[in-house]
Amino acid sequence: MRQHVNPLSRFFQLDNELPKANKLFDNCDLPIHLDIGCARGRFLLDMASATPMWNFLGLEIRESLVIASEMERIQFNINNLKFLFCNANVSLDAWLASFEKRKVEMVSIQFPDPWFKLRHRKRRVLNSSLVLSMARNLDEGSKLFIQTDILEVMEDMVQQIESSQFYDKALEDNFSFTMENPFPFCTEREIYVQKKGLPIYRQLYLRNSEIE
Numbered sequence: 001m002r003q004h005v006n007p008l009s010r011f012f013q014l015d016n017e018l019p020k021a022n023k024l025f026d027n028c029d030l031p032i033h034l035d036i037g038c039a040r041g042r043f044l045l046d047m048a049s050a051t052p053m054w055n056f057l058g059l060e061i062r063e064s065l066v067i068a069s070e071m072e073r074i075q076f077n078i079n080n081l082k083f084l085f086c087n088a089n090v091s092l093d094a095w096l097a098s099f100e101k102r103k104v105e106m107v108s109i110q111f112p113d114p115w116f117k118l119r120h121r122k123r124r125v126l127n128s129s130l131v132l133s134m135a136r137n138l139d140e141g142s143k144l145f146i147q148t149d150i151l152e153v154m155e156d157m158v159q160q161i162e163s164s165q166f167y168d169k170a171l172e173d174n175f176s177f178t179m180e181n182p183f184p185f186c187t188e189r190e191i192y193v194q195k196k197g198l199p200i201y202r203q204l205y206l207r208n209s210e211i212e
């Protein structure tokens, strides 16, 4: 049984300062794909192995998963990938702001924890502060990909992103939330959902030129 952690608990409010990008990867000049809530990291292990011209960073709030993912990454000698333990809602803003030259060209948030109860919704990882932080720190044209099997979560993410005015849909006529996955590999949750035959809602956004 999978354990959720409460990202708002006092323990997870501690700011876990993330290492600078030049300490994470062998080749720091490559663009970075950031995956928020990467769980056991299989998607990123596949992506990094197949895509040597990008660096990949997975953030995950459950430390045991990060330890296991890192062990596998090291075992397979994958040097364009790093997994870090943190609460993205606490630690990501300073990390994004620390870049001299902006490098994060893709952010993905895939099948985030749903937190259905009204009083728990503030635990959802994609909130207005996270959107603002990405908008403030990432360049025009950088991409934001979201997917989930839960329509209510999709609608909330879309509302958070689109009400910010900082992101435009990559395909303006795509309002169905059922585009093809732009990546050649699936996440763990995505594989499970596909096996169950459940719908998947997806959207790809581009950072526009709106100034904060």
Ligand SMILES: C[S@@+](CC[C@H](N)C(=O)[O-])C[C@H]1O[C@@H](n2cnc3c(N)ncnc32)[C@H](O)[C@@H]1O
Binding pocket: 005, 007, 036, 037, 038, 039, 040, 059, 060, 061, 062, 086, 087, 088, 089, 109, 110, 111, 112, 113, 125, 187, 188, 189, 190
């Ligand atoms: C439902 S799982 C999906 C995992 C993976 N993206 C996938 O599609 O298989 C959501 C993941 O996000 C992590 N998570 C939730 N809140 C987080 C936060 N604030 N910072 C970092 N990770 C978080 C959870 O621990 C969990 O592993």
